Amino acid sequence: MLRALKERLSIQGHRTMAYPDGPVVLPERFRGYPALQRDLLCDLDGTACVAACPFGALSCSENGLVLDMGKCLFCADCPASSCVGFGNDHRLAVSRREELLVQTNGEQKLAQPLSPDLRKLFGRSLKFREVSAGGCNACEADSNVLTTIGWDLGRFGIQFVASPRHADGIWVTGPVSENMREALLKTWEAIPAPKIVVACGACAIAGGPFSGSPQISLGLDTLLPVDLYIPGCPPHPATILDGLLRLQGRLT
Structure with missing residues (x-):
């Protein structure tokens, strides 16, 4: 076992990125703010x-x-x-829906930390139950990337869990179709209070390309009180992580 650990350290080295202590490397084709x-x-x-x-x-x-x-x-x-x-x-994530509106000479808004009492609870340990409410799996995939060794979301105490009973909040992707509405609301009810809500991706925020269809919601915030909006189709892992760290008060 010791030999295997030594070989891994000497050959593979440390694979987790330095961000947020260092700059995040983004592809040339990345489309940001x-x-x-x-x-x-x-x-x-x-x-x-x-x-x-x-x-x-x-x-x-x-x-x-x-x-x-x-x-x-x-x-x-x-x-x-x-x-x-x-x-x-x-840095695209925000705390309020109206802060997603970009104007010609407007100021860029960033996600704000949770209230002091919630930050005391969730600042070092934050668990989410993810609900794919009719999504295409793109937002789910980029959320899952954060759990890999390169990003290592767990080093911030943030994890996705299998049961809503073990969660501190709900992580929603997809446009919330009529077939998923009841499952979403039951999952929310099963999470112990206090709890938070994250809308990940354009579909969860406003319906995405399906906006206007009678088979989807008008936006997650018409069903649940959203604490963090993460725009994108899908959001880049760096955008997701930035929003979460600001929610915890780790970034200013």
Whole structure:
């Protein structure tokens, strides 16, 4: 056994990334925090961009364009690319639904820590019961990546558990179809209080590409009190981890 451990240390070394103590390495094609074209009023060009988005993520206001990250799928070939660009900032998670609205000259919002009493409970140990409420498995896959050796979510005391009785909160992916609504609510009821809710991905936040269908919810926050919104389709593991660490008060 000792020989095997020695070989593993000498050959494989330490595989877990340094983040959050060091920078996170993101791929060149990563699409992060969006940027709207400055000084573009909702004239002919602006309304054309609004109409171009098939998911209704863009709208007009008296101050110009507004992009709803809760509805945005961060398309690789954005049909409204003349108005919208994407940077490499992975910090997308927020605490309130309205903070997902990006305006031309608006301030970027970040997820806030839990209240002091909840942070005292969950700051060092936070367990989630994941519910895939009609999802395609993309958000589930990127959430699961965090449990691998490269990310090692467990080093922060955060884990996914098999039973809601062992959980501190519920982790929801998917658009909450009618067939999953009852299962979701029963899982929520089975988690002991106090408990928290995380909406992971565009589907859970606002229905994603299925928005408007009578077979899905209008958003998880119409059913449960959401504490953390993580946008994306799917969210990058770095985005998910950033939101969780801010929720615990580990990042400022």
